[in-house]
Structures are given as C-alpha cells and as structure tokens.
Amino acid sequence: MSLAINTDRLLSRIQDLGQIGALPGGGCKRLALSVEDAKGRELVCGWFRDAGLSIHTDVIGNTWAIREGRENKAPVVMGSHIDTVATGGLYDGNLGVLGGFEVIESLIEAGIETEHPLAVAFFTNEEGARFAPDMMGSGTCQGALDLEDMLCSVGIDGVSVQEALGTIGAQGNAPVGALAPSAFLELHIEQGPVLEAENLQIGVVTGVQGISWTEFSIEGQSAHAGTTPMALRHDAGVVAAGIAMEARAIAQDLGPPQVATVGRMEFTPDLVNVVPEKATLTVDLRNTDEANLQVAETRLQAVARAYCAAEGCTLSQRTLARFEPVVFDVQLVDLIEKSAEKLGFSHRRMPSGAGHDAQMFAPNCPSAMIFVPSKDGLSHNIHEFTAPQDLANGVRLLAEVALTRAGVVQSKGHIA
Numbered sequence: 001m002s003l004a005i006n007t008d009r010l011l012s013r014i015q016d017l018g019q020i021g022a023l024p025g026g027g028c029k030r031l032a033l034s035v036e037d038a039k040g041r042e043l044v045c046g047w048f049r050d051a052g053l054s055i056h057t058d059v060i061g062n063t064w065a066i067r068e069g070r071e072n073k074a075p076v077v078m079g080s081h082i083d084t085v086a087t088g089g090l091y092d093g094n095l096g097v098l099g100g101f102e103v104i105e106s107l108i109e110a111g112i113e114t115e116h117p118l119a120v121a122f123f124t125n126e127e128g129a130r131f132a133p134d135m136m137g138s139g140t141c142q143g144a145l146d147l148e149d150m151l152c153s154v155g156i157d158g159v160s161v162q163e164a165l166g167t168i169g170a171q172g173n174a175p176v177g178a179l180a181p182s183a184f185l186e187l188h189i190e191q192g193p194v195l196e197a198e199n200l201q202i203g204v205v206t207g208v209q210g211i212s213w214t215e216f217s218i219e220g221q222s223a224h225a226g227t228t229p230m231a232l233r234h235d236a237g238v239v240a241a242g243i244a245m246e247a248r249a250i251a252q253d254l255g256p257p258q259v260a261t262v263g264r265m266e267f268t269p270d271l272v273n274v275v276p277e278k279a280t281l282t283v284d285l286r287n288t289d290e291a292n293l294q295v296a297e298t299r300l301q302a303v304a305r306a307y308c309a310a311e312g313c314t315l316s317q318r319t320l321a322r323f324e325p326v327v328f329d330v331q332l333v334d335l336i337e338k339s340a341e342k343l344g345f346s347h348r349r350m351p352s353g354a355g356h357d358a359q360m361f362a363p364n365c366p367s368a369m370i371f372v373p374s375k376d377g378l379s380h381n382i383h384e385f386t387a388p389q390d391l392a393n394g395v396r397l398l399a400e401v402a403l404t405r406a407g408v409v410q411s412k413g414h415i416a
C-alpha cells in the first residue's frame with residue numbers, strides 16, 4: 001500500500017510555520033518556550049484541531065494529537081519538535097511533525113482506518129539551545145530526565161523552564177508517561193553531508209551517537225592589560241581559549257566520528273584592556289562509541305585542570321547534557337529499509353550525528369528514524385534546505401512504515 005500524500009499542503013505548512021520567528025535573511029528563530037514557540041504551537045495545534053484530532057499536552061508542554069484507531073491500543077506515534085536554534089532552518093524538527101500530520105490527514109481524506117490509533121507529536125525543547133539539556137521534553141515524558149529538575153532548569157537568559165511554561169501557557173495536565181506509543185517514528189533531515197554526497201534519497205537511521213555537554217567556569221583575576229607583567233597574570237580568558245583548542249585537538253587525534261564544538265564563550269568584564277577575571281565556555285563532545293566518548297571527556301578534564309593550575313585560576317563546571325549512544329529497534333529499522341526498497345528509494349543505513357527525540361523513546365518502545373538529504377549538509381544554519389521531492393519521499397516512507405505498524409483495517413478510499 002502506498003498512501004497518496006498532498007505535497008503542496010506539506011510545503012505550504014512548512015513555509016507557514018517558518019514565518020513564525022522568521023529571520024530577515026531567511027531561516028527562523030523559535031527558541032523553546034519563547035513567544036515565537038507559543039505562536040508555533042498555536043498554529044500547529046489549530047491544524048490538528050481542524051483535522052478533528054484529540055489534542056493532549058503534558059506537564060512539560062509536550063503535545064500530541066491522536067486519530068483514533070479501530071482498537072483501543074497504544075498509538076503509533078510520529079513525532080519530532082518545532083522549537084529551533086537561534087539560526088534555525090525551516091526543516092529541522094518541523095518536517096517530522098508536519099510530515100506526521102500530513103500522513104494522518106491523508107489517511108482521513110482517503111477514508112483509511114487503522115487498527116492502532118495514530119498520533120503526531122511535538123516535544124518541548126528538543127534543541128537545548130535556550131535550556132539544557134536537549135531532548136528535554138521527550139526525555140522527561142519517557143522517564144530519562146526528572147520532571148522537577150527540568151522545570152528548574154534555568155536558561156541562558158536567566159529564566160527557568162517552569163517560568164517560561166507559565167508565561168506562554170504551555171503547561172498541560174497530562175502526567176509524565178501519559179504518551180506510551182506502540183512504536184515511535186521520527187522523520188528528520190540528515191543535517192549532515194552523507195546522503196547528498198552519496199546521491200541517496202533516504203537514510204535508514206540505526207541509532208544516535210553519544211552526547212556530552214559541559215559548561216566550564218574559570219575564575220582568575222582582572223588586571224591592567226598594559227601594566228601587569230605576564231608572569232603575574234591569572235588570565236581566565238587564556239585558560240578558556242586553551243580548553244577550546246584542546247577540544248579541537250581531541251577530535252583530530254581521536255578522528256571521526258569524534259566531534260567537538262565550543263559553541264559559547266564569555267569573558268568578564270569583556271573589555272579590551274582588562275585581563276579577564278572570569279570565563280565560561282561550553283564544550284559539546286560526541287561519539288558513536290561510549291568508551292571513546294569517555295576518553296575524550298577524561299582528556300578534556302585533565303587539560304582544563306592543568307591549564308587552570310598553570311595560570312593560577314580556579315575551575316568549576318556543570319554537566320549540561322550527557323546521553324549515551326542509542327541503538328534503534330532492529331525490526332523497525334529493517335522495516336524502514338524494506339519499505340524504502342519497496343517504494344524504490346535509494347537508501348543506506350547510518351547513525352545520527354545529531355540528538356533526536358526518538359532516542360528518548362528507544363528504551364521504552366520500538367523506535368527508529370528516517371533521514372532525507374540536507375543540501376550542502378547544512379543545518380542549524382538559516383540556509384538549511386531539503387528539496388521538495390526529498391521531503392515528499394520522506395513522508396511517503398513514513399506513511400508506509402506507520403501504516404504497516406498501525407495495521408490498515410479497511411480502506412474506503414485510495415491506497416495504491
């Protein structure tokens with residue numbers, strides 16, 4: 001069976017949602033639990049409501065919409081996120097939510113009934129850009145993260161998740177664990193260069209690499225840039241710079257798939273002629289192999305301590321996120337691969353370099369992902385782009401797998 005989907009409707013919804021938080025040069029900024037996120041939630045829930053779906057929101061703002069099945073069984077859930085980073089694109093997360101919704105709406109139009117209910121979901125703060133950690137909503141609803149801890153998480157702007165939920169009215173009353181899928185599927189852009197480089201249409205995602213986010217705070221001593229001899233300095237800035245260079249060296253020495261990123265670095269007092277008395281920086285380390293990720297972490301820690309000691313500074317740190325690598329359900333991955341074959345899509349198996357909501361469902365129910373190509377491998381960039389045909393391919397494959405898992409009871413309408 002292959003469900004006919006309405007590609008034009010999908011594309012126009014992606015554009016409509018992309019208007020919320022639109023940036024002047026393209027792309028959009030819809031940080032988690034911001035006013036823009038609230039508007040995005042309102043738009044998407046309006047579409048869910050118009051389609052007659054029953055909408056549920058839980059205590060951290062995760063939202064899902066259910067289309068009933070013939071049996072009162074656990075739903076097959078298609079989900080992702082609609083929050084973005086500050087230099088976000090139109091597709092990261094949004095494709096998985098709007099694509100899942102397109103599957104459900106096309107089913108309704110085709111008069112197709114399924115045994116299991118089908119649901120489409122978006123999860124709070126997948127990005128982790130404003131509030132750490134990432135995958136916060138999905139991790140909380142699936143028991144990987146503690147609700148109270150997450151509600152107390154304070155963002156880079158000094159606002160807590162609890163406050164932000166209250167400000168935009170996004171806190172619902174469904175309890176943690178209320179969403180218990182029979183299977184979880186996430187369609188997502190690859191966000192990397194592999195599919196495009198190999199001229200492939202689909203990524204059959206085997207799992208997600210491990211993630212380690214650390215925020216280092218270095219305390220030194222502010223001093224005059226001109227009068228203070230180098231030997232007398234306690235320069236927090238130079239320690240931060242050394243840690244940043246070490247992060248890059250670790251990735252180079254360990255080689256792929258190890259990656260390292262220093263995304264944030266701040267100096268205090270941040271003035272041209274004052275030796276920094278304080279520096280904070282974040283280091284994002286990732287690897288598909290947990291043992292090697294720990295090697296990277298250990299080496300980074302050792303160097304941070306050594307640089308601080310040599311400069312006479314003090315070091316403190318916070319773990320902002322720490323998730324071990326995840327392997328997706330073998331049968332579901334096989335089904336995605338077989339379905340891609342059946343639909344005639346070129347494809348390959350691959351791990352995900354990015355974190356995703358699906359990884360939080362993997363311990364609790366069969367979970368897996370479908371990737372479609374990213375132009376120039378770009379994401380977390382306003383020029384993020386995926387061609388319309390690739391978007392449609394991904395949604396058709398999502399439909400094929402979701403329908404197989406949900407079981408088609410009867411089709412009054414058209415299934416090719």
Ligand code: HGY
Pocket residue numbers: 126127128134135353354355356
């Ligand atoms: O950081 C990530 O991998 C995802 O974008 N949250």
Ligand code: MN
Pocket residue numbers: 081092093126188355356
């Ligand atoms: Mn994403």
Ligand code: MN
Pocket residue numbers: 085092127354380
């Ligand atoms: Mn992202």
